[in-house]
Amino acid sequence: MYRKLAFVTLGFMLALSFSASPILAHTVLEKVAKTGVLTAGTSKDAFPFAYKNEKGQLSGYSVDMVKLIQKQLEQELKRPITLKLVAVDPEDRISSLLTNKVDIVCDASSFTWERERDVDFSVSYDLTGTRLLVKRGSSLWGPESLVGKRIGALPKTTNELSMRRAQPKAQIVLVQDRAEGYKALQEGKIDAYASDGILLEGLLQIASNANKFQIVGYPYSNEGIGCMLPENNSTFRDTVNYTLIRFMQGFLTGKKSEVSTFDRWFGGSGVAPLTQDQRDLVIENMRLTLDSLEPLPESDL
Structure with missing residues (x-):
């Protein structure tokens, strides 16, 4: 349905692997296809990306990205997929991936070379510092x-x-x-x-x-926010990147569902409104990510 994605995001969300970690007995896609469950790690207090809302439910912009990934997996695997959200502390994110406690982490994670030695990253779908x-x-x-x-x-x-x-x-x-x-x-x-x-x-x-x-203070760092994934899962990473890129391309081209999702969190009447400068930076990050890739066909959006 789509081509494998070779991606670049602001020069630092690079898909290179330095680790010699052993290949998993089952890839994430094999596990999800067999069990019908996608287990996603996220944060309990990273408002508005991932947090526990007033009902005690894990919610946020990054959680919405995971839900889009869940839907894409259902299309590809041609079966219902249950999304299991697990709250993980920042210091436990990588170990949870390495021990297969979660299949993916989407919260407010950003790329570092130290992290890249142990896990892979998706494309960047937001920007912070x-x-x-x-x-x-x-x-x-x-x-x-x-x-x-x-x-x-x-x-x-x-x-x-x-x-x-x-x-x-x-x-x-x-x-x-x-x-x-x-x-x-x-x-x-x-x-x-x-x-x-x-x-x-x-x-x-x-x-x-x-x-x-x-x-x-001026930003002491400028970082793209992306999901963390287990290494040696290139097909799963393709699915994740395709989902995120489709969302960003849809948002930038004014697709109603994507604009609604973004503005629910960051719009003028959203949960955590961005200033115009902040919104412009996020949009520029999306454009830089998409400019390095072949656009998805209109039929995919």
Whole structure:
């Protein structure tokens, strides 16, 4: 139905594999075809990409991408597929893939070469970057202002890595989850909390005392958000990439369902509205991804 995808996403979501990991006894597609279940790891607190909503259900923009992948698998395998969502902590994402606890991870993951040694990445379907959440009126901004300061971050994330690189003389305080990081900032246990800018904005939108905090600093990193997959599963990765590219191409060409999905989360009346500059950056990321590929035929959209 479609050609295998050779993809490039902003130069850093590269599909190269350095690991000599053993080939799985069963590929993801074989497992899903046999069991009729796709097990997807996601986050419980990465609002608006992946989080537990007021009903305790895992929801978000990235969860919607997984649901599109589920539908594509149903078409390809010609059978119903049940989607099983599993909340995983950031530090457990890769180990959950390596031990086959999940078939794919879609939350707010971004590419690093260290991660690429163990897993593969899909194309990038969104864009973010590390920024700082501080108390309103704080003088913190650039790297020079962070010397000796306590910066909270989730362990084994690009946020932690970015802050260590930006200011080696800062004190990095690792927190268990985003709620703990926000609480530590409120209680004065840290001077700033480092996370993806769009996640920080989402956090403030649901916080009761948001007016006491502000997001500062130029982006300490610019990262494409994509799904993580087990290595040695090229056919499954093709399916994932095809699904994401079809979504992005549909969105950029004004297809109603794709525009509705995006705007439900990031539109002016969405759950976590983007500024025009942020929206333009996301669209530019999508265009750069698609410009490296042959467009999908209209009949596929």
